[in-house]
Amino acid sequence: MAENIIIDIEHVSKSFGDTHVLKDINLWIKKGEFVTLLGPSGCGKTTLLRIIGGFVNPDEGRVMLGGKDLVGIPPYQRPLNTVFQRYALFPHLNVYDNIAFGLKLQHVPQDEIDKTVRKMLKLVSLTDYEERDVDSLSGGQQQRVAIARALANRPQVLLLDEPLSALDLKMRKDMQIELKEMHKRLGITFIYVTHDQEEALTLSDTIVVMREGAIQQIGTPTDIYNEPKNSFVASFIGDSNILNGTMICDRKVRFIEHDFECVDEGFGEDNPVDVVIRPEDIYLFTKTEAGQFTGTVKSCTFKGVHYEMFVDTDEGYELQIQDYNAFEPGTHVGMLIKPQDIQVMRKSKVVNEIEGEIVDESHVSMMDGVFECKVPSGFAPGDKVEVRVAFDKVELMDYQEEGVVAGEVKYVLYKGNHYHLGVQTDSGFYLRVDTQDVYDDGDLVGINIAAKNIKILPKNE
DSSP states (O other): OOTTEEEEEEEEEEEETTEEEEEEEEEEEETTOEEEEEOSTTSSHHHHHHHHHTSSOOSEEEEEETTEEOTTOOGGGSSEEEEOTTOOOOTTSBHHHHHHHHHHHTTOOHHHHHHHHHHHHHHTTOTTOTTSBGGGSOHHHHHHHHHHHHHHTOOSEEEEESTTTTSOHHHHHHHHHHHHHHHHHHOOEEEEEESOHHHHHHHOSEEEEEETTEEEEEEOHHHHHHSOSSHHHHHHSSOOEEEEEEEEETTEEEETTEEEEOSOOOSOSSEEEEEEEOGGGOEEESSGGGSSEEEEEEEEEEOSSSEEEEEEETTSOEEEEEESSOOOTTOEEEEEOOGGGOEEEEOSOSEEEEEEEEEETTEEEETTEEEEOOOOTTOOTTOEEEEEEEGGGEEEESSGGGSSEEEEEEEEEEOSSSEEEEEEETTSOEEEEEESSOOOTTOEEEEEEOGGGOEEEETTO
């Protein structure tokens, strides 16, 4: 392990009942780094932080700090401290005694406690607040006290579990600046959990994007924003236009029914890809001949620094565009995208691939349901098979009982002229669906697939 690595997380997995919260997590964290674990609710980021802190033990894997395995060591014996979302201050103690609490437990001499508390109060801009009752403080001041208490013990690592989420917007912005300054002055490692993308981009040296218990991408804020590894990262970090495309050849990609020069290579020829275009990277012209393609402005909203517009292309796609100039609804415009502003990403799948078993000549069992289909010759009941279903051939029903199997919508991604959904069935299979219908995260649905849209293949073909 490199000398500047302070925490090494190796193959960590954790389940609660049948729910896999973390799936084989591997992560290195450097000394003095500000690392943010970022992702939607339920992605596993807080569980990972609690494993590092010692509040939860992993089912598998280990957490190394300075070459020592921390698994099994209780939180109070670890050289780190945690700042919780709800502060967890002691209401019967004043500011001084809250900050000094951990030091008193360690039987630190009183003069050293006094010196440390004064130093911490100055660090968090609360000088002369030591006699104040914590219940008399504002939310931001209480959070500063919680941070001061954690730092007073001189931890090697400070863990912060969504510490600003309970604050109002202005206070949260102010505390972001203060946290960044504290980190710079102290030079210790911060591991921060949030679901707020802007907060992660503002604070972090490194961002770890998580989804459904797995790491999607690790990188600097600039890398994460400008070079997302997949459509989830692109949609979760900032605004994006995410579109289906085809890589024609190196440096040429086709999407929205036009060919564009790009800078990407190594995707092969005529291969399906996802294309990401940030809203600020599409240029608008009232002279339509100045653009590569054309469309009509549908809406225009002033956002303080820029105008946000939605434009319907003449090919039937909707694009989100940000510009310093306003283009009124109804204006026919030309649009241009420069090669360096087109981000091409590999598709993880192009069809659903499902394990199944032949029931009889006209039925296959899969996802804990039995579907009608046309079974090709050469297959017998009991044969294990692979079933392939195109994303746009899955039919979702508004009521679970209307489907052969039931599921829950886990994510929704708009792709210009349709929605791409991730639907988890009750049996745990993750199904991808392309649809024109609008669904929200958490919607419960029934799932049907027409017999003609089910393709049966031998297992392992």
